[in-house]
Amino acid sequence: MIEVEHLTKYYGEIRGIEDVSFSVGKGEIVGFLGPNGSGKTTTMRILTCFFPPTRGKARVAGYEVTQNPVEVRKRIGYMPETVPLYPDMKVATYLGFVAESKRVEKSKRKSAIGEAMEQCGIVDVAHRLVGNLSKGYRQRVGVAQALIGNPEVLILDEPTIGLDPQQVVEIRNLIKSLAGKRTIILSTHILPEASVTCEKVIIIHQGRIVAVDTPQRLMERLEKSSRTVLQIEGAAQEIAERLRMIPGVIKVVEQGGVSPGVCSFEVEYEKEREISSELLSVVSRSKWKLIEMRAEKMSLEDIFIKVVTEEQET
Amino acid sequence: MNFYPILKKEIRSYFTSLIAYIILTVFLILSGHFFYTGLVQFVTWGGASMQEGLWQYLFHDIRQVLLFTIPLLTMRLFAEEKKLGTIELLFTYPYRDIEILMGKFLACVVMLLVMLVLTLLYPVLIAIVYQVEVGPLAASYLGMFLIGSAFISCGIMVSSLTENQIVAALVTYGFILIFWFVDWNEAAASPVLAEVLHHFSFFEHFYNFARGIIDTKDVVYFVLFIFFFLFLTLKSLESRQWRGIR
Numbered sequence: 243m244i245e246v247e248h249l250t251k252y253y254g255e256i257r258g259i260e261d262v263s264f265s266v267g268k269g270e271i272v273g274f275l276g277p278n279g280s281g282k283t284t285t286m287r288i289l290t291c292f293f294p295p296t297r298g299k300a301r302v303a304g305y306e307v308t309q310n311p312v313e314v315r316k317r318i319g320y321m322p323e324t325v326p327l328y329p330d331m332k333v334a335t336y337l338g339f340v341a342e343s344k345r346v347e348k349s350k351r352k353s354a355i356g357e358a359m360e361q362c363g364i365v366d367v368a369h370r371l372v373g374n375l376s377k378g379y380r381q382r383v384g385v386a387q388a389l390i391g392n393p394e395v396l397i398l399d400e401p402t403i404g405l406d407p408q409q410v411v412e413i414r415n416l417i418k419s420l421a422g423k424r425t426i427i428l429s430t431h432i433l434p435e436a437s438v439t440c441e442k443v444i445i446i447h448q449g450r451i452v453a454v455d456t457p458q459r460l461m462e463r464l465e466k467s468s469r470t471v472l473q474i475e476g477a478a479q480e481i482a483e484r485l486r487m488i489p490g491v492i493k494v495v496e497q498g499g500v501s502p503g504v505c506s507f508e509v510e511y512e513k514e515r516e517i518s519s520e521l522l523s524v525v526s527r528s529k530w531k532l533i534e535m536r537a538e539k540m541s542l543e544d545i546f547i548k549v550v551t552e553e554q555e556t
Numbered sequence: 557m558n559f560y561p562i563l564k565k566e567i568r569s570y571f572t573s574l575i576a577y578i579i580l581t582v583f584l585i586l587s588g589h590f591f592y593t594g595l596v597q598f599v600t601w602g603g604a605s606m607q608e609g610l611w612q613y614l615f616h617d618i619r620q621v622l623l624f625t626i627p628l629l630t631m632r633l634f635a636e637e638k639k640l641g642t643i644e645l646l647f648t649y650p651y652r653d654i655e656i657l658m659g660k661f662l663a664c665v666v667m668l669l670v671m672l673v674l675t676l677l678y679p680v681l682i683a684i685v686y687q688v689e690v691g692p693l694a695a696s697y698l699g700m701f702l703i704g705s706a707f708i709s710c711g712i713m714v715s716s717l718t719e720n721q722i723v724a725a726l727v728t729y730g731f732i733l734i735f736w737f738v739d740w741n742e743a744a745a746s747p748v749l750a751e752v753l754h755h756f757s758f759f760e761h762f763y764n765f766a767r768g769i770i771d772t773k774d775v776v777y778f779v780l781f782i783f784f785f786l787f788l789t790l791k792s793l794e795s796r797q798w799r800g801i802r
Contacts (some may be wrong), residue, residue: 263601290648293797315650330572331565341560343649387645 243268243425244289244397246528249298258284260447260540262298268394273436273457274429275546276446282429283323285446289427290320302384303394306307316344319388323399323429324381329373333364333383336372337390362386362416378409385416396420396547398428398469401433414439445549453549460545467492470509470518473534478505484528489520490515504533558651562659566633567666575632576667579625583671592676606682607692607768615696615766618675620705622668623736627728629667630711631721632794633660638719653793661786668704672697674731692768699765702778703758707732709785711716716792732758 244266251258259281266272274282288295289302291311299306305313320419328336337355346354357364362382367375372383381401382519388396401417402410417439420426436443437457445453453460474481485494490511497506511517518535525532570576594614601607637643646656679688695701711728739745739753739760754760761774 250734273643287644290645292644312650312652315648316646320645320648322641322644324641326567326643326645327639328569330569331723339561339565340649341645342564345558345650 243270243303244427245299245300246285246289247299249279249285249295249300251288251293252296256380257449260444262446262449262451264444264454266425266427269422269423270442271426271428271440273440273443274406274446275431275436275443276429280446281449282319282446283399284449286320286399286427286429289314290318290397293317296487311464316391317394318389319393319396320383321388321396321398322400323403325384327372327380327383327387329371330513331372332369333359333372333375334368340387340390346391346392354392358386358389361389361419363412372417378405378412378456381409382416383411385413389420394424396424396426396428396489398426400429400430401428402432410435445546447550460549467510468513469538470511471483471497471506471534471536471538472509472521472525472532473500473506475504475531475533476528481505481530482507484524485509485543486520488517488520488524490517490520500533506534508538523552557655557658559655559659560660562646562651562656563663563666565659566663568659570629570663570667575628579628580671580674583621583625584674586621587614587618587675587678590614590621591675594780595682603718606686607696611679611696611768612692612766615680615700616762617764619703619762620698622700622707623729623732624666625671626668626704627644627674627711627725630708630715630728631724632715633664633712634716635719635721635724639721647796653790655737657712657786657789657793661708664708665705668701668708672700672704689768695768695770696765698725698770699762699774702765702775702782703762706758706781706785708777709782709789710735712759713785713792724741 246265247263249262250260260366266308274285276282285306287293288300288307291307294308301307303317305317307314334355337358338351340388341351341354346421356365359368362385364379364382364386367379385398385401388398398417408500414435417426417428428439433458441456442458443453443455443460444451455463472485478499482494482496485491485507488511491509492512493510495508495510496507500506502503509517509521515533518537520530521535591614594617597613598606601609606728607723633681634643636765637646645652654745682688707728711724712729714722714727714731715721718727735756737757739750739757742750745753745795755777761777764771
């Protein structure tokens with residue numbers, strides 16, 4: 243559905259992206275990860291034909307972005323990061339303008355607008371001015387305008403930025419509900435977001451792609467050790483020392499007291515070894531009181547930092 | 557050419573933001589004042605021709621009012637979209653640049669037509685009590701339409717260069733005034749230069765129209781002026797493709 247080959251964009255002397263290649267199949271949700279200024283927006287703007295690349299090729303639904311921009315734009319729904327909207331327009335009027343702009347046939351316009359508002363949960367604000375809406379609602383109007391015209395590809399730039407936690411969950415669910423029929427590319431610099439919503443993650447750093455994989459495989463590939471967190475009531479020093487003696491344990495980090503007399507430890511151990519039963523028997527033999535025990539997964543933040551530092555080392 | 561949605565949006569925006577009503581009000585009060593005082597003068601002093609003695613002065617005055625009002629209409633066309641960031645979305649909808657430009661330009665032209673049509677009240681009022689020659693009047697209206705459209709093309713070009721509306725209006729005033737006064741001080745230019753500048757002057761080319769005469773060279777001047785500035789605007793819109801902007 244989307245094929246990008248050796249895409250490069252320079253802003254004068256400044257590098258936006260360099261030699262970016264990837265492809266996205268029909269119906270996939272792909273997360274674009276990277277810190278601010280890493281080239282996510284640049285790539286998206288090229289895909290939406292806002293500006294052409296300096297070098298390289300990008301095809302959306304079979305159309306080349308530099309040759310057939312109007313055809314590409316007909317097949318894309320885009321939400322820019324800042325969700326720019328006209329404050330003096332009513333939501334329904336605005337979506338009407340979008341439908342006309344995207345050349346939705348006159349007979350289908352009303353139902354297209356209604357459907358988009360329904361999906362994004364903005365039916366109750368249809369007759370309010372966009373300028374008076376809360377951030378969360380504006381974001382949804384932004385998604386709604388992208389949905390109009392039933393585009394095959396959705397490109398969402400930081401769709402959850404600046405929202406409160408509840409709104410974030412709502413928008414994520416909305417995006418998930420859109421998957422399947424459509425190909426979705428969303429960018430984010432918040433990593434859990436990608437692991438929650440995306441099937442594939444593209445990590446981009448300083449304008450270059452550093453990793454492409456599923457969130458799970460990325461984690462497996464990069465996890466060289468496993469970790470378990472324990473909360474135990476007892477003498478901290480003694481406990482830590484005893485835990486270190488278990489074979490296979492690499493490191494025990496005291497994370498400080500949780501409540502009086504209870505201390506939390508992070509135990510890092512070799513990946514292949516299964517030491518939880520060993521841990522439990524040590525705890526019971528020593529007559530400590532175990533409050534909590536959980537396996538700690540590597541977060542995407544950790545992965546990201548790892549990928550980026552590995553990249554710099556090589 | 558699929559510019560109708562943009563045309564509609566811009567006109568709606570003029571009216572929902574009230575700017576249309578404010579500008580129309582100011583325009584009509586001023587032009588009404590000029591009509592009334594001009595008429596009193598014509599009735600008092602008389603004259604051989606109404607075109608020479610009344611309409612000519614009225615149209616010169618209305619042109620002045622257009623000069624002040626049109627940059628206020630054009631300043632927001634691109635500057636506001638740039639400021640709001642909505643231009644990014646607009647450029648990613650299936651429009652060609654020229655369609656966006658034509659939608660915005662024609663929206664402003666429609667506003668100009670509304671203003672001019674409302675001033676038709678004055679000839680109509682006169683026609684009730686006195687005979688009015690339609691031909692020369694039509695020529696004058698064509699002239700006002702052309703000079704107004706020229707102001708618009710200039711204003712839209714400036715608006716595409718900035719995201720600050722005040723800057724857009726001010727620079728447009730600058731452009732229009734330069735083209736207005738360019739040949740006023742003949743002593744400051746050599747005879748050849750003065751002659752050349754003469755042909756660039758708005759003032760010069762509007763003069764015949766105000767007297768009720770359509771001269772091809774005046775029509776060509778304004779049409780070329782409009783096309784040239786629209787062309788520049790198009791190039792300015794396309795500049796995002798090669799400029800180092802983020």
